[in-house]
Amino acid sequence: MKRIALAVVCLALVLAVLGATAGAGPRSYTILLSMKGPGSGNPFWAAVERGARDAARALGVNLVVLSPPAETDVQAQVAILEDQIAKRVNAMVVAPTDVSALNSTFDKARARRIPVLFVDTDATWPHKVTFIGTDNRAGGALGGRFLCQQLQGRGEVAIITGVMTTQSIRARVEGARDAMRRCGLQIVAELPANSDRALGQQVMEDILTRRPNVRGVFAANDLMALGAAEAVKARGRTGQVLLVGFDAIPEAAQAILRGEMAASVAQNPYNMGRFGIESAVKVLNGQTVPKRIDTGTTLVTKQNAARYAK
């Protein structure tokens, strides 16, 4: 029993230290940023967080960043939001882990007059202040049009899809599919690889076996595109199959520079965080913000990949 008591006291001390560092500084507004996953470990969320921190510093607001451990952990995000609502944060900038499962939590925020802004992923909750994020459809179309142009609208192409439960992935696939169909490319395969690198490689091997004439592939994220690049390299066909990914993560940019991938579509996660905090402050100050804020997409090819490769 004494040991347990001791352990709890130790735990309390650690918590006290952590609490003291986390809650420092008397500032006017406290804004919660809750992403789908923690910034450490994922460059995308790290960029969102950086944007949010820069904006918070510039505007003099207190920023609290809390995210669930995994993108699938809806319950953890619900708990985070509920607990922070109980603490009366002034506004919440959220990348929801599910498009509808957090709606009743957002209702609670609304009842306490806490404005809710979405970044990256739009949820079905009708009372949001705004959605700040990539137009994934436009991004997918950008990637699709790149393949159209490179292949001059002729030949067979394939699509590697990701976790189709995710709205953003679906929009990318739809955008790419429409663009490629419109310019006359023939989509001969559309296979899922769960946004996973190893599965991407496996699916690409299958495509190369069943459809040896495929000349271009659009993958709904870079991890799958990188996996596919491995499969193409193993067959000694690097450069003959044009691979287009999405997200422009550093590894993909390096692959583009090496010629193993043709292109990727870059989102602008930094802007998501920055616009998120700026818009929240605007709302708190009684100004209006547009219902939809596009953070834009950029096509990353050999010409500009160096900027993304670091």
Next chain:
Amino acid sequence: MRVEAAERAAPGVGWDRLRAALARMDLLLVVLLMMAVLTALQPQFFLTRENLTNVARQIASNAVLALGQLLVVVTAGIDLSVGSVMGLCMTILALATKAGWPALASLAAAVALGAAVGAANGLALTRLHLPHPFIATLATLNVARGATYLLSGGVPISGLSPEVRWLGSADLLLFPGTPLETAIPVSFLVVIGLYLTGAVFLRRTPTGRHLYALGGNPRAAQYAGIHTARMLVLVYALCGTLAGVAGVLLAGRVNSAYPTAGIGAELDSIAAVIIGGASFFGGRGSAGGVFLGAVIMGLLRNGLNLMNVSVFWQQVFIGLIILLAVYVDVLRRRAAQVEP
């Protein structure tokens, strides 16, 4: 704690009972200390009605899963499928509601599905003679999750019946208008009711006793004429049933059946069972202890959220608490062996 009442009513308080009571006091002490610490650190937020009802609601689905897990662990088994089964039951609940079934019928369908999947686990273990429940339930974990994606098309289904919403997210006002007025989440009352029933079942019924015997020494149970295979099927079926109930509570709380619901939840339920003092070798563990285990996990997460601490720390702390809980148990057992 009311949970212990059923156990304390048993006559002949010998050493073991005292020891068991003391063991539970440890956990109670931890809970009280945590609450004291959180009150001290977050005076204006922690003891508010809003926050406490939040914690109670957040605990609910894990507590219900953990109760089912306890039944299985008492027989020296493990059920890895509870999280997936919970997700599957939520999807069925939402689909039935969407198809216009009456609230009660869709509720029954979800819980019955949980029972059926659980029974399938038990039958796979006893009839197919799979070497360890780990395997049967690992298979079910995947099958149920896949079925959830297939049935839902991978998209969340929202719009559950008011009854389910009430179960998962409403508060019940006790003693309204008096100074004793308290708001208790309905889902938490469900948890209390299930745990009281579970405690009586485990400690005060022949079947409950047979479960402990089966976990302590399966041959002893066989010699005593206990139908061990039937027992195991029953236990896994009950565990699945409770996963269904947990699904109903979670769906009611978030008003949605989302396809990733319950991913990793089996590990949380196992953590609560271990922190609650149950043994993986079977034959040991109490409903009261596991309840406190779930409360400890809930308080820890709530406290860290209130203090704006990253979830990574929550994982670290829960891991440490599991280590500590088991280590204390090892110490206690070692002390017990020296005595007589």
Next chain:
Amino acid sequence: MSEPARVEMRGITKRFGPVVALQSVDFSVQPGEVVGLVGDNGAGKSTLMKILTGVYRPDGGEIWFEGRRVHFASPLDSRRLGIEMVYQDLGLAENLDTVANLFLGRELTRRVGLWRLLDEPAMERRALEHLEGLRVELPSLRLAVERLSGGQRQAVAIARATAFAAKLVIMDEPTASLAVAEAGKVLELIRRLRSQGVSVVLISHRLQDVLEVADRVAVLNRGRVAGVLPGHGTRLEDVVALIVGGLA
């Protein structure tokens, strides 16, 4: 003797494939008699007892119980007649207390509403009576069995076998793992059962224990009865000679 034998096995034969485990074995136990059953490993002791408890069915021969011919389809059948077995591994749930073990599978209950709940006071009372009748002393009835000594556990296992009007108790190596003092207590317990009219079959490698307590000693050798000796006045060497001797 006007009373019929408690149990009489006549001409029991049992084959496992080509192996003859038992060949026309006759074996009987009178009411209130302690019979030692000895023999080398593989002599057929446990096969014979498994037939008596209904685990195996004999290929030939008859079993009579208190003057009636009986057929056992399962262990439950023999148990119903009052034949109980104390296994060498005791078959106790070590995480449960003595009362729970004594009544395991045969718990006393009372109805409370829709539930059939354990009647702990009644079980404890009857357990106490029974243990006092056998003069078994335990530190507490509510202590988990794993916290009892080896001899105390053996006593609990025997008490468990005799708690429900047992007429014949078969004990498999009850003293094998016990210190001398504890083994003495178990033998004392066997004598007390005899005085209560319970028949006992004692399987043991510790021949001095068998000779100390048994009324008769049956020796099996390679599936046949090598001899039946009186318990009193028989020398250890005579028994050993039958156990290891070649068949005449």
